[in-house]
Amino acid sequence: MTYYSGVDGSLDFQGLPVAKVRDWQLSMNTDALEVTTLAAMDREFTTGLRSASGSCTVLYYNDAPVPLMEQVLQQGAQTSSIGRLKLKYGPKYFEFEAVFTGAGTGVVVGDVMQVAVQFQKSGPFIATAL
Amino acid sequence: MTVFLGESGFVELIRAGVVDNETYSLAPGDVSVAKDRFSFTYPTGMLITGDLVQFKATDGGLLDFVDASGWIDNTIHEDGAWYVNVDDVGGIRLYHYFGDAVNGEQQGRVSLQQPTRTIPLEVGVDQSTGRCLAQCTDYEFSNTREAADVTALTDEFRNQYSGIISGSGSLNCFFSYRQEMCDGTNQPTEKAAYLHQLVLRQTLGSKFRAKLFVIRPEVGAGNAANDQVWFEFDALITNSAISLEPTSLIRSRIQFVTTGPIRMKIATAEGFYLLQENNGFLLLNQDVASRLERDTV
Secondary structure, three states: OOOOOHHHEEEEEOOEEOOOEEEEEEEEEEEEEEOOOOOOOOOOEEEEEEEEEEEEEEEOOOOOOHHHHHHHHOOOOOOOOOEEEEEEEOOEEEEEEEEEEEEEEEOOOOOOOEEEEEEEEEEEEEEEEO | OOOOOHHHOEEEEEEOOEEEEEEEEEOHHHEEOOOOEEOOOOOOOOOOOOOEEEEEEOOOOOOOOEOHHHOOOOOOOOEEEEEEEEOOOOOEEEEOOHHHHHHOOOOOEOOEOOOOOOEEEEEEEEOOOOEEEOOEEEEEEEEEEEEEEOOOOOOOOOOEEEEEEEEEEEEEEEOOOOOOEOOOOOOEOEOHHHHHHHHOOOOOOOEEEEEEEEEOOOOOHHHOOOOEEEEEEEEEEEEEEEEOOOOOOOEEEEEEEEEEEEEEEEEOOOOOOOOOOOOOOOOOOOOOOOOOOOOOO
């Protein structure tokens, strides 16, 4: 039995590891489609579309978050509208393509600069190891 | 090995200079020549007795409510700075010396005269010279450096990045409000009452400059070299408290936070070594063409 923590976590973008990642989150959802019919006494559902979205925070250290920011802005080296992400924890991972929907940054007195990036999964998971 | 006792400590306070951007007006009727006293409409508590206050006529005219004897050259100018004594209804009297202003008596008071016009005045407090804080019993000063956590995923140990530095502390002293002399000197003291007034000053703020001496000159046999060690910084008073109880001395406790840089300064007297045949010291000063070698033994 194994616990996982930040020590085990990492993040790859376009197949390359991203440096100085502070955290990543992924939220997975499946739509519930109602199939309740007349005379039924209980609501019934079936599964609909699956989706997933998430975010990560990268410290602004030696341009570590720049590829992610360029993906949001669709400029620089990142010309494709879709980027491939692999969110890893130990030997396990989620791998999928995503649209990068936002990147926020700021400079704060007494704190290091960091970039918070949001993404939305596009299409099915390419691979998962849970 | 040398150790130092708290008696080598000392607190020097400097009233910080602040300028108010407001323009006030002084009408002829605001000046009482017979009492050498004047006033104008200004926020209560803006000026504190003992402040070195700069007055300037902003219309280009002369500051003619002050008699010519109030200036060093006996000539009226458009601006000037004097120590003020502020009474309980806001009346102001001018003095040449800090000690006289605190006492508020006739001696040393600057003569006034009836102004010929309504004078638009710009008022500011000048930075004064340092004075020892009267009857200070102890102080505490703490420096803090913030650390930004830059630990990333896969790190097994926390990594920190140096953040900004701040300081805070407290002063404890016996309450005093009258003019006194610093121990062992003929310099007037800064009194605890000033710090109580400073925290209540709204318009110009509660900033002051402090030198907290760890080692002061000419104190104790351990300081024969006349060394000085002190912290120097600007600070704002954040809390002042006074406690009274029967049979106990009245004490003031002042807490502050620093603003701007904090410096620890050490002034040591130069060493003077007696050159002896053995174990003597010589300052080796030579250019690259010299052939003298250092003794590495």
